Amino acid sequence: MKKLYDLFINSKGISTDTRSLEKGQFFFALSGENFNADAFVNEALSKGASHVVCTDPNFNNNPQVTVVENALTTLQELAGYHRQNFSFPIIALTGSNGKTTTKELILNVLSQKLKVKATIGNFNNHIGVPLTLLSFPTDLDAGIVEMGANHQKEIAELCKIAKPDIGMITNYGKAHMEGFEGIEGIKKGKSEMYDFLRENSGKAIVATWDQEQEMRSQGIDRYFTTSKANLNKIDPFINLDYEDINVSTHLTGAYNYHNILFAITIGEYFGLSSEQIKDGIEGYIPSNNRSQIINKTDLKIILDAYNANPSSMSVALENLAKQDVDHKIAILGDMFELGEYSQEEHQKIADLSETLSIDRTILIGQQFYKTIGNQERFENFEDYSKRYRNHKLKGLILIKGSRGMKLERCLELFD
Template sequence: MKLTALYKLYSQHFLVDTDTRNIRKNTLFFALKGDNFNGNTFADEALKLGASFAIIDEKQYQTNPNIILVDDVLETLQQLAKYHREQLKTPIIGLTGSNGKTTTKELINAVLSKKYVTTATKGNLNNHIGVPLTLLSMTPKTEIGIVEMGANHLKEIEFLCAIAQPDFGYITNFGKAHLEGFGGIEGVIKGKSELYSYLESNHKTAFVNPKDERQIANTKNIQTVLFSENLNFKAVNPFVKLEFNTISLQSNLIGKYNYTNIAAAITIGTYFKIPATEIKNAIEEYTPTNNRSQILQKGTNNIVLDAYNANPSSMKAALENFAELKENAKTVILGDMFELGKESLQEHQNIVNLAATFNFDTTLFVGENFYKTATNKLQFKTFEALENYLIKKPLEQQSILIKGSRGMRLERILKIIK
């Protein structure tokens, strides 16, 4: 089937699904494949559950007139998303960076949705599948699109930009994330800056933090909108406070590192003419979820749960911020950081050394990488070993920072703390 014909089917309802557990009526089901599943085998089921058509790439599963055979389902999904983006003509903001992408995206969405009909990336669906799905979730009613783009190798952001074709771009920062795939920090900078290359070659606009010298240097040939000079950081204890345009704002976000995320949302909101009072309301109403810098209470303990992801840059920022909080008794539980390649042992040792400079009451390290480091603090090779320790020696009346990569699933600690 030609792309234009497939688009005609899609544009009847503007619905696309890839999981039969969440099928919507009249959707197009794209039978994607993974390491442990073959979506082609679910084509018939998708139709029975309400899908209008199923898109497959293995002929033996074409058992119904409404099952459409293509050469490659994933490529067809990406091509459809690109074609749809070109029909929409909707302004799109693309953002990437090493840390803070999802929080920044959600803040921008909260602010812009005060005035516009927005469509933004759900969760962190920011890869070669997530970006097309985000674009295909936009309808002619969408007035501004916000697309988060993630990458762990060179040329990935370039590829995603070719699909999303952003009119505006923002890079949160360059940090020590995915060092294994990028080959080091210079690779990270080059890879993330593929967004800038797209903006420059297509005469688009970048939002830039003027205090970030690397971002300024990398956007010297691009039309830019700088963070407002009327933004003033005030305090963190535990939540970020700031002022802009004489308006005081207290967020529900911890950590000085979140100031720039908020500043980006204020700058973009101002650019799109959101009233200052509405920007304030949007940011103050936003509460982080999904294990991202959440403030929780369990029994007598106050917990900072930041277990969604971790890399050396975000780990350093989290430790420094936690050290500044005015709390009497502090416990730090740190889990392994992944995708660091040959730098892994040294980067974990750097975090161990940094943690030792702070006067935390208790510091616990968990994971095979932290287990290899040199320290006089408690180390646990497995989560089960940490679990057994915490059961025998429960934490009480502590402020606790829990930080680690997604694969460590450190949110499981919440079930142990009473």
């Protein structure tokens, strides 16, 4: 592994896609169930890859190629080898909702004082975590690693690679219920983070509002979320007092207040001043369809179309209902990966929307189409768009659905 690591250190980073490969990068041919990446080895070399890792024995005599049994396993082992050279702490976070927002908030806060890098986007799986680690230079003050999972034992495996010093779970929610086989499976799977920290003398940041976290994190060196912050209002953005300072954020929803508290707590842990923490929180502006506020004539839109599950959908609806505006509208798309729980959970969301102070609810997708209630229903986005092209709306709209629904397309329909 040392020989391979020396080649990596002298490269210009890792690439797994020849379409975006740059000259001097180290190329890993990662094949999938229906994809043979070894077929692109010659293309990678012709584009100037400094070295290639693949599984095709035909390249055994090529000095620019290392042939291995499993390219993904080798990538993970290389990331683990690189991790051994870090003198800085790794902060890891997982959870059903809010991982990426919390990660970006922590990055914004710590960057006010420290040299820090984090997972780009949501590169948070068995490929993304090693790629994240390999993107970290060895002279950082801290590294932030987001970890996602859709089944048990996945967080445990990611922790073995990243070896976090500090960890947190944003929440236990109804995400990936099919793979986790229900809410208890979710709690057990996410808590694999705590298991690693407990076994390796790590530290846990624990939510004071979550009794499940308090119970499952026992036996770890724990830091509870800050008690120095107080929520003022959400109109539609979160405004809070921290110590003797007012903090105005670009985030909406009570659920994001909890994400902010995690970021403040990490800032305190690393010794940042209250002003530095304030600047970091206020400087974060959501993007990529995550709780974005978009203003149009007579219309304000909460675009939260990156992902959805029953937990995040419920709190988003409750947040919409609490807004002090006329004409509150919810446009909701199907929630994916719910398996046998899908019909029940979609019906619960439909029922919830009728109990809240929301003037109009539009449901889009095959699962929502099967629900019962007084909402408008469309089996797919195309049917909705035909009905409501150049839709003239006023007030406040929540747009939320799973990534595969691509509900950001709604923006094109509003006049």
